[in-house]
Every structure is written in structure tokens, then in C-alpha cells.
Amino acid sequence: MADSDGEYVGEDLSDDDLLGGPVASGADASSYGTRSKGPNDAGKKGDARKARGGGRSKAAWEDIQRSWENVVETEDGSVTIEALLEAEKRRRLLRDTTPLQRGIIRHLMLVLDMSFAMAEKDLLPNRYLLTLNYAVDFVREYFEQNPISQMGIVGMRDGIAVRISDMGGNPAEHIETLRVWAEQQEPLGNPSLQNALEMCRGSLFHTPSHGTREVLIIYGALLSSDPGDIHDTITSLITDRIRVSIVGLAAQVAICAELCARTNAGATTNYAVALHEQHFHELFLAATTPPVTHTTAPNTHSTDASLLMMGFPSRALAGTAAAAAAVSLCACHNRPSREGYACTRCRAKVxxxxxxxxxxxxxxxxxxxxxRSYHHLFPLRGWVEVGWAEAAAPSSRARGGCASCLAAFPPVPPGMGAPKIRVVGGGGGGPQELKVGGVSESGRYKCQVCGNHFCIDCDVFAHEVIHNCPGCQSDTRGLAGNGQGHAADAMVIDS
Incomplete structure (x- = not known):
């Protein structure tokens, strides 16, 4: 008697191909296949034979209805996947929007661990490829959020530090180099934290004093093969006013915690260990926000007011009066081009x-x-959630849908209770401010300045992309401002 627990064989093969001859009959014929018998089983076998000349028919195990993709059971009842996604979007926005003094002209060295530890597969496909893929996203986001900043990339492998890309402001060059390393190189040898820090210190030594000096390290190993005393290097970093942040991939390392704490005036928030891929991506992209300037820290740059000379050239197109008719070389890459920007001082083309x-x-x-760099100094104030009672009020601004994309809001259920409003401050009769909470039960979020209601997608888009409130920008009365707050609050910079 044939074994009924044999491996499943695709249905695109006929019975003749399976048995190597005529079709088996009787009990032997029923031993092949793993599909349950039913009234339509014979018809399915016939369709499988017809599939040899056409498209392949689906097996029974391919049509799976995953109930957890639609409804997730929690303590409060059933929560749809849309609510979970909205909660994840809202969680990314719940951050401190207090205006702080930050350096918007940044000089960052990105250090990537390329040692043997990056071959581990606890982060799929492995630590090395995932880090390089996230590094490409980081480069794009870094220059999107900090367009007047510069960055260089260094790797740690085989006990030395290798220069991947020089300090520059062109994201395309950094991304191209990272992709070449991902295709042609493999993780090798031990990492050397001291060698990487010394190379970064040399690259940041000649940067101007009006910009910040930062080092971001992606560290996957639990050891460091250093040629000397790394504590001497940490002292040199403090003297050169270089701030170090580390994202660990394995476990917390004592020397990494000491390095981050000493170079960041004792702050412990610059060192974190990734728990999974999504957490790693969030920690990586968190470095796109400029660090807060500590005026009392020994490693901070000078806070004295100074003037920085910059040029604002106009784009010269071929065929116009401002551009030459012939093709010319750009001064930055020595490549022939018809378009470019002429320097306002020496007329060189970039x-x-x-x-x-x-x-x-x-x-x-x-x-x-x-x-685009200005929004780091005065971030857009968080929007507060709107309850059902406020959404059902006759004076509600949500009657016509979202104030930005005009999407319709969910209808208000009958018999909702009074609104739940949390108020912070204002104990002495001063201005009161609604506290930003979690997910709105009505799907509406209100700007605290203009009072308009928005959906969650517009909330994320306004806070992460345009950094301005659409309702405040479209207010023709001139009362809302730009969504960053009132004029008296916007001029306060807490150091």
C-alpha cells in the first residue's frame, strides 16, 4: 500500500507523469495528492490536466483566508487593521515639538560596521545588506531634511577603517558608492572603533566652526580591535567638539555607552540597541534631526553670533540669454552639460x-x-484628537470632510457622550493648550491654531513632509500664522 503522507507534487503534472505509465486505478490512484476529497474533486483533477496547455490552477492551500489581516482581538474588543495602522502613524508624530536651539548646518560622518558580525542573519536578509539598504534611505532622508549639510561615509572591516565616500553634499554620489559596496564586498575581519573614530576626526578637523560635527556609528559587533587606548581618542573627540551617536545591532557595549555619554554632555539617549528591523530603521532615521545645542557642554560649538557668506545663483538653461549656446564643463565634476548654476562671485558653473x-x-x-532647514528650529505643533461630541457639534469644522484633502470623515454615531479634553498649563489664568494624545476615536485631528479638522494621512503628511499646516496657510484673515504657534511662542529658543 502506498504511503499517504508523501510530499505534495504540483498539479501541473498529469497522472501519467507521476506514475511513469498508465493512470493507476483503485486504491493506488487515491494515494497521490494531498487535497481533500469532495464532490468537485474529479472536476478539479480534470482542470489540472487541462492546465498543462494553459495557465496553472491554484492548489487548495494557496487560497488562504487570513482572519488576522482584517480583525485583531484586543482587551477592548475587535480592532481592525486600519486602526492599528492609524495608531502606528500617530505614534510617529507624538514627539516633543518644543522649539530648541539646533545646528542646521551639519557635518556628519556615517560609520558602518562591515566586520564578521554583520554576516549574522538575525536581521533579514543579514545585518550587512540590511544596513546598506537602510543607509541608502538614510542618505536620501538626511539631505531632504538637511539640504545645506554635508556627509561622509566610513567602513570598519579587517581591523582598519576604510573610506567609502568623502565629505560632500551630493546624495547621488553616496548612494552610488553604497550600492557598489553592497554588490562587490562582503563583511570581513574585526571592527576597529578607534581607527574609525580617528579617521572621522581627521575628516571633521577642517570643517567650519559654524556647523556641527557629528559621527553616527552602526555597530554590530561586541568587540573592537584597537591599536591603542580608545579613551585617548574619546578625549580628543571632546576637544574637537565632535558628538558621537551609536546604533547597536547585537547588545549593549560598555565602551559605546561611555563614548556617547562623554561626547554628548552626559546624555544617554544617543546610544540605543535595535530590537528588530522596524526599530532599527526608526533609530537610523532618527539621526536626520539635528541635535540640540547644549550651551554648557564642553564639546559644543561656539554660540557667538556670526555672519556666513552664501550665494544664491539662478539656474541657467540652454538657449536663454543667461546660458552659453555651446556645451561647457561644470567646475565640480568636469562633465559637459548645457545647464547649471553660475557662481555669484566667480561665475564658475556647477x-x-x-x-x-x-x-x-x-x-x-x-x-x-x-x-527646508528652518522647520527644525520651529517644528509644526502637534494636532490633537477630536472626540465624537466635538465632531457632532453644530460649530464643528469637520462638516465638509478633511480640510486638506476633502476626504469624508466617518459618520458620528448617535448618543455619544461629552467630549474628553485634557488641559495642561493655564493654572494662573494664562493660555491653555490641549495635550496631544493617541488615536482619535472619530478619525479627526484638529490644529490648535486654526481649528481645522484633518484626517490621519494629512496629519502625517503635514508633520513629516511639508512641515506646515494647510489650514493656517490658507487662512486669508492672517490670524493663524504658519501653524508653528503664536508669534510670542515662536521666538522662544530654549537651550
């Missing part, structure tokens, strides 16, 4: 902005670059 003029050294940017 192909992209922001950049530093190769001829005279003048910083060339656009006005939009400054505007």
Missing part, C-alpha cells in the same frame, strides 16, 4: 545645488534649502 564653488569656495544654495 551642475547642482547645494554645493561649494570649486573655484572660490563660496557656499551656493537656494532659498528653498534654507526654508
Amino acid at each position: 551642475c547642482r545645488l547645494p554645493a561649494e564653488c570649486p573655484a572660490c569656495g563660496l557656499t551656493l544654495i537656494l532659498s528653498t534649502h534654507l526654508a
Whole structure:
């Protein structure tokens, strides 16, 4: 008697192919296949034979209804997956929006661990490939949030530090180099934390004093093969005003915690260990926000007011009066091009902005670059959730849907209770502010300045992309401002 627990064989093969001859009959024929018998079983076998000349039919195990994709059972009852996604989006926005003094001109060295420890597969596909893929996302987001900053990349492998890309402001060059390393190199040898820090210190030594000096390390090993005393290197980093942040992939290391604490005025928030892939991605991209300036820290840059000369060139297109008819070489890459930006001081042509003029050294940017860096100093105030009672009020601004995308809100259920409003401050009769909480039960979120109601997608888009409130920007009365708060509050910078 044939074994009924044999391996499943695809249905695109006929019975003749399975048995190597005529079709078996009787009990032997029923021993092949793992599909349950039913009234339509014979028809399914016939369809499988027909599939040899056409498309392949699906097996029974391929049509799976996953109930957990639609409903998740919690203590409070059934919660749909849409509510969980909304809670995840809302969690990313629940951060402190207090205006702080930050350095918007940054000089960052990204250090990637490329040692034997990065071959581990606890982070899929492995630590090495995942880190390089996240590094590409980090480069894009870093220059998106800090367009007038610069960055360089260093690797740790085989007991030495290797330079992957030099300090520069062109994200395309960094991304191209990272992809080459991902395709052609493999993790090798032991990491050397001291060698990497010394190379970063040399790269940041000649950076101007008006910018920040930072080092971000992605560390996957539990050891460091150093040629000397790393404590001497930490002392040199403090003297050169270099701040170090580390994202660990294995476990907490004592020397990493000491390094981050000593170079960040005792702060312990600059060192974290990733729990999983999503947590690793969040910790990685968290470094795109400029660090807070500590005026009392020994490693901070000078806070004295100084003027920085910059140029704002206009784009010269081929065929216009401002551009030459012939193709010319750009001064930054020596490549022929018809378009570019002419330096306002020496008229040298560069192909992209922001950049530093190769001829005279003048910083060339656009006005939009400054505007995109400005939101770090005065972040958009968080929007508060709206209860059912407030959404059902006759004076509610949610009658026509979302104030930005005009999407319809869920209808208000009958018989809802009074609104739950949490108030912080204002004990002495001063202005009161609603505290930003979690997920809104009505799917509505209100701007504290203009009072308009928005959906969760517009909430995420306004706080992570445009950094402005659409309702405040469209207010023709001039009462709302820009969503960052009132004028008296926006000018306060807490150091």
C-alpha cells in the first residue's frame, strides 16, 4: 500500500507523469495528492490536466483566508487593521515639538560596521545588506531634511577603517558608492572603533566652526580591535567638539555607552540597541534631526553670533540669454552639460545645488534649502484628537470632510457622550493648550491654531513632509500664522 503522507507534487503534472505509465486505478490512484476529497474533486483533477496547455490552477492551500489581516482581538474588543495602522502613524508624530536651539548646518560622518558580525542573519536578509539598504534611505532622508549639510561615509572591516565616500553634499554620489559596496564586498575581519573614530576626526578637523560635527556609528559587533587606548581618542573627540551617536545591532557595549555619554554632555539617549528591523530603521532615521545645542557642554560649538557668506545663483538653461549656446564643463565634476548654476562671485558653473564653488569656495544654495532647514528650529505643533461630541457639534469644522484633502470623515454615531479634553498649563489664568494624545476615536485631528479638522494621512503628511499646516496657510484673515504657534511662542529658543 502506498504511503499517504508523501510530499505534495504540483498539479501541473498529469497522472501519467507521476506514475511513469498508465493512470493507476483503485486504491493506488487515491494515494497521490494531498487535497481533500469532495464532490468537485474529479472536476478539479480534470482542470489540472487541462492546465498543462494553459495557465496553472491554484492548489487548495494557496487560497488562504487570513482572519488576522482584517480583525485583531484586543482587551477592548475587535480592532481592525486600519486602526492599528492609524495608531502606528500617530505614534510617529507624538514627539516633543518644543522649539530648541539646533545646528542646521551639519557635518556628519556615517560609520558602518562591515566586520564578521554583520554576516549574522538575525536581521533579514543579514545585518550587512540590511544596513546598506537602510543607509541608502538614510542618505536620501538626511539631505531632504538637511539640504545645506554635508556627509561622509566610513567602513570598519579587517581591523582598519576604510573610506567609502568623502565629505560632500551630493546624495547621488553616496548612494552610488553604497550600492557598489553592497554588490562587490562582503563583511570581513574585526571592527576597529578607534581607527574609525580617528579617521572621522581627521575628516571633521577642517570643517567650519559654524556647523556641527557629528559621527553616527552602526555597530554590530561586541568587540573592537584597537591599536591603542580608545579613551585617548574619546578625549580628543571632546576637544574637537565632535558628538558621537551609536546604533547597536547585537547588545549593549560598555565602551559605546561611555563614548556617547562623554561626547554628548552626559546624555544617554544617543546610544540605543535595535530590537528588530522596524526599530532599527526608526533609530537610523532618527539621526536626520539635528541635535540640540547644549550651551554648557564642553564639546559644543561656539554660540557667538556670526555672519556666513552664501550665494544664491539662478539656474541657467540652454538657449536663454543667461546660458552659453555651446556645451561647457561644470567646475565640480568636469562633465559637459548645457545647464547649471553660475557662481555669484566667480561665475564658475556647477551642475547642482547645494554645493561649494570649486573655484572660490563660496557656499551656493537656494532659498528653498534654507526654508527646508528652518522647520527644525520651529517644528509644526502637534494636532490633537477630536472626540465624537466635538465632531457632532453644530460649530464643528469637520462638516465638509478633511480640510486638506476633502476626504469624508466617518459618520458620528448617535448618543455619544461629552467630549474628553485634557488641559495642561493655564493654572494662573494664562493660555491653555490641549495635550496631544493617541488615536482619535472619530478619525479627526484638529490644529490648535486654526481649528481645522484633518484626517490621519494629512496629519502625517503635514508633520513629516511639508512641515506646515494647510489650514493656517490658507487662512486669508492672517490670524493663524504658519501653524508653528503664536508669534510670542515662536521666538522662544530654549537651550
